[in-house]
Amino acid sequence: MSEALLSARDLALRFGRVAALDGVAIDIWPGEVVAIVGESGSGKTTLLRVLSGLARPDAGSVHYAGQDVLAAGEAARRRLMRTEWGFVHQNPRDGLRMGVSAGGNIGERLMATGHRHYGGIRAAAAEWLRRVEIDPARMDESPRKFSGGMQQRLQIARTLVTQPRLVFMDEPTGGLDVSVQARLLDLIRALVAELGLAVLIVTHDIAAARLLAHRILVMRHGRVVEEGLTDRVLDDPQHPYTQLLVASVLAA
Amino acid sequence: MTGTTQAPSPPTGGRGSGEGGTRDPGYNFAYLDESTKRMIRRAILKAVAIPGHQVPFGSREMPLPYGWGTGGIQVTAAILGPADVLKVIDQGADDTTNAVSIRAFFRRVAGVATTERTAEATVIQTRHRIPERALHEDQVLVYQVPIPEPLMRLEPRIAETKRLHAMADYGLMHVKLYEDIARHGHIATSYNYPVMVNGRYLMSPSPIPAFDNPKMDRMPALQLFGAGREKRIYAVPPYTPVRSLDFEDHPFRPIRAQHPCTLCGSTDSYLDEVLTDDVGGRIFVCSDTDWCGERQQAKAAVE
Amino acid sequence: MSWSLKAEGLGKSFILHLQGGVTLPVLQGIELAVRPGECVALAGPSGAGKSTLMRCLYGNYGAGQGHILVRHRGEAVDIVTADPRLVREVRRETLGYVSQFLRVIPRVPALDIVAEPLVAQGVARDDALARAGALLARLNLPSRLHHLPPATFSGGEQQRVNLARGFAPAYPVLLLDEPTASLDAANREVVIALIAEAKSRGTAIVGIFHDAEVRDRVADRLFEVTPIPEAA
Numbered sequence: 001m002s003e004a005l006l007s008a009r010d011l012a013l014r015f016g017r018v019a020a021l022d023g024v025a026i027d028i029w030p031g032e033v034v035a036i037v038g039e040s041g042s043g044k045t046t047l048l049r050v051l052s053g054l055a056r057p058d059a060g061s062v063h064y065a066g067q068d069v070l071a072a073g074e075a076a077r078r079r080l081m082r083t084e085w086g087f088v089h090q091n092p093r094d095g096l097r098m099g100v101s102a103g104g105n106i107g108e109r110l111m112a113t114g115h116r117h118y119g120g121i122r123a124a125a126a127e128w129l130r131r132v133e134i135d136p137a138r139m140d141e142s143p144r145k146f147s148g149g150m151q152q153r154l155q156i157a158r159t160l161v162t163q164p165r166l167v168f169m170d171e172p173t174g175g176l177d178v179s180v181q182a183r184l185l186d187l188i189r190a191l192v193a194e195l196g197l198a199v200l201i202v203t204h205d206i207a208a209a210r211l212l213a214h215r216i217l218v219m220r221h222g223r224v225v226e227e228g229l230t231d232r233v234l235d236d237p238q239h240p241y242t243q244l245l246v247a248s249v250l251a252a
Numbered sequence: 253m254t255g256t257t258q259a260p261s262p263p264t265g266g267r268g269s270g271e272g273g274t275r276d277p278g279y280n281f282a283y284l285d286e287s288t289k290r291m292i293r294r295a296i297l298k299a300v301a302i303p304g305h306q307v308p309f310g311s312r313e314m315p316l317p318y319g320w321g322t323g324g325i326q327v328t329a330a331i332l333g334p335a336d337v338l339k340v341i342d343q344g345a346d347d348t349t350n351a352v353s354i355r356a357f358f359r360r361v362a363g364v365a366t367t368e369r370t371a372e373a374t375v376i377q378t379r380h381r382i383p384e385r386a387l388h389e390d391q392v393l394v395y396q397v398p399i400p401e402p403l404m405r406l407e408p409r410i411a412e413t414k415r416l417h418a419m420a421d422y423g424l425m426h427v428k429l430y431e432d433i434a435r436h437g438h439i440a441t442s443y444n445y446p447v448m449v450n451g452r453y454l455m456s457p458s459p460i461p462a463f464d465n466p467k468m469d470r471m472p473a474l475q476l477f478g479a480g481r482e483k484r485i486y487a488v489p490p491y492t493p494v495r496s497l498d499f500e501d502h503p504f505r506p507i508r509a510q511h512p513c514t515l516c517g518s519t520d521s522y523l524d525e526v527l528t529d530d531v532g533g534r535i536f537v538c539s540d541t542d543w544c545g546e547r548q549q550a551k552a553a554v555e
Numbered sequence: 556m557s558w559s560l561k562a563e564g565l566g567k568s569f570i571l572h573l574q575g576g577v578t579l580p581v582l583q584g585i586e587l588a589v590r591p592g593e594c595v596a597l598a599g600p601s602g603a604g605k606s607t608l609m610r611c612l613y614g615n616y617g618a619g620q621g622h623i624l625v626r627h628r629g630e631a632v633d634i635v636t637a638d639p640r641l642v643r644e645v646r647r648e649t650l651g652y653v654s655q656f657l658r659v660i661p662r663v664p665a666l667d668i669v670a671e672p673l674v675a676q677g678v679a680r681d682d683a684l685a686r687a688g689a690l691l692a693r694l695n696l697p698s699r700l701h702h703l704p705p706a707t708f709s710g711g712e713q714q715r716v717n718l719a720r721g722f723a724p725a726y727p728v729l730l731l732d733e734p735t736a737s738l739d740a741a742n743r744e745v746v747i748a749l750i751a752e753a754k755s756r757g758t759a760i761v762g763i764f765h766d767a768e769v770r771d772r773v774a775d776r777l778f779e780v781t782p783i784p785e786a787a
Binding site: 029032182183185186189211214215228229231232235236238239240243244247 | 569570571572573610614615616617639640642643660661662663
């Protein structure tokens with residue numbers, strides 16, 4: 001099979017006495033959706049931050065498409081972040097510019113990668129609003145006027161407009177009402193399949209992981225305690241912690 | 253910029269302000285002490301070496317409040333020599349309070365000659381304008397800058413703006429222009445219109461009208477920018493490319509009022525709108541008073 | 556004799572960590588080979604582990620011992636040890652599974668649920684939707700339901716969506732867990748016909764059929780799954 005898109009080995013990171021990451025290895029292949037599940041403090045968000053270059057590990061390696069991410073420096077990392085990668089934050093306010101219109105938010109990544117045709121940028125923004133089920137007529141409105149679910153969909157449009165190959169998602173349905181969550185999950189599921197994106201999604205929502213992910217890693221105390229095909233891990237959990245996690249969910 | 257710190261040489265004249273040359277011995281030449289001037293010159297040299305890049309400097313307390321040109325004055329003080337001829341303009345005019353005060357200040361503390369004539373000046377300190385008359389290699393244009401960071405209103409974290417400059421990551425600035433067009437149908441930024449210097453650094457040209465932006469491009473004179481409160485100096489060396497940001501389908505256009513100057517008839521200079529009465533009467537006149545005066549004199553001479 | 560699916564020395568126990576680490580052995584020493592075009596019905600009392608065996612064969616449950624070999628692109632792939640990505644590929648191209656219950660995805664219409672595995676195999680979307688629609692029609696699902704998400708469908712309607720999804724891609728190996736449980740007689744006949752057609756295409760089928768009539772009509776042989784005696 002092809003090369004892994006993102007590949008990390010022996011990641012370790014301590015915050016004082018707490019081991020946030022302890023010997024973590026992970027591979028993500030093109031077009032693959034991988035969920036990292038675990039409860040708060042399990043190290044899953046730290047792993048996401050380290051893999052996306054937002055935090056440095058004490059030890060270990062991260063390679064993207066053969067390139068050493070940790071050695072590459074910030075300029076290269078930022079270039080990745082505005083071209084090949086995307087990051088969807090739990091709180092849309094962390095991923096959007098609230099003082100900039102919806103269209104401007106979507107256009108920013110295009111402009112950052114050298115697009116200089118206003119009409120073209122607007123056409124792309126309208127198209128992406130439509131794809132995330134926001135009326136393109138609202139393109140010039142501030143995201144402040146949008147509901148939480150719309151803001152999150154806008155963040156996804158803004159992230160996907162440059163067609164990244166790998167998207168990091170940190171609890172993308174975290175702060176939303178259950179009904180809104182379902183719609184968002186379905187939207188993400190459809191876009192990911194359509195665009196063939198590789199996605200690394202951190203969530204404590206087992207149902208979301210089942211719906212979206214091909215593969216699951218279960219983290220606890222900074223370690224990956226179990227990993228495998230999503231349905232295998234959730235239907236036949238092996239590790240005591242995974243059994244507890246699955247048993248704690250109502251009808252996942 | 254010529255000579256150093258000996259007693260001032262006699263002034264070389266200047267219209268209506270030839271009383272230079274009587275330096276107050278109670279001050280060091282040009283007010284600042286020598287080590288401060290050296291510190292500022294080092295910052296200037298660095299700024300010239302990296303066109304458009306903001307260099308921090310140890311801005312001093314000056315005997316006037318921030319916002320009155322403390323950054324420009326410190327840059328002027330650091331480059332001024334006894335043989336220099338200083339012109340100071342505010343919104344293009346030589347006769348406004350600020351311009352008059354700063355000229356008087358340097359006459360007193362440096363004993364230099366001052367002038368209102370662009371052609372005669374060796375150092376021109378300006379707020380909000382570039383003179384209409386083309387500048388030449390022997391001149392230095394010193395801008396007073398209130399806010400040196402072009403990204404500040406878009407990205408309030410200073411550390412982040414520095415990173416954006418370091419990475420030349422300027423998509424954000426285009427977002428601002430995009431928002432202008434989305435809201436107003438055109439780029440509504442008419443002052444402080446952002447520019448790219450030498451194809452590398454995004455720079456605030458200070459609050460000059462966008463009309464003046466093209467004058468910065470490949471200007472033969474050295475351009476220095478001083479921000480006193482923000483403690484930054486930056487520069488555009490002579491003949492450096494300076495490009496105003498725009499979109500392919502919304503190209504940059506310098507805008508001026510569609511009138512001739514009421515006083516001199518100029519059709520290609522930047523105009524101020526002046527109300528002449530309280531019933532809506534108004535005229536348009538050159539904002540550059542020296543330019544306008546020269547043209548009026550030339551017209552009178554012809555007639 | 557050639558085989559499409561083979562279990563060798565297959566064993567499966569559950570360790571219930573939440574119940575003090577109790578070990579429940581369910582399968583032991585399973586030896587099963589299914590030829591192309593053959594339908595094997597799992598037999599045995601309720602609780603003997605028939606469903607567990609089905610799930611192991613699909614890789615949904617992890618086997619503790621032994622091998623599960625699937626003929627995939629001409630090669631034998633061991634589901635027990637294969638990389639998850641390879642298992643996904645095997646499931647996409649070779650190994651189908653019709654569970655008892657449809658897992659409903661919010662907002663996705665029945666037609667898309669059925670077409671999805673075809674699209675994943677590279678069938679053009681319009682073709683996939685056409686084939687999905689035809690299959691749903693054959694299973695007598697009213698066309699007004701095709702464009703609705705099945706969340707509100709009856710058990711029988713959901714089952715037919717599930718069957719269509721399983722039969723649409725013509726997998727070389729197909730696992731059927733109680734495919735006719737909630738169907739009326741007419742639809743049972745359709746499923747029997749679908750199974751016969753699959754067999755004639757060379758599909759190897761393993762099924763659990765509680766309906767003796769269906770079992771007798773589709774199965775070539777029975778495979779007895781016997782309960783493991785309580786551990787001494």
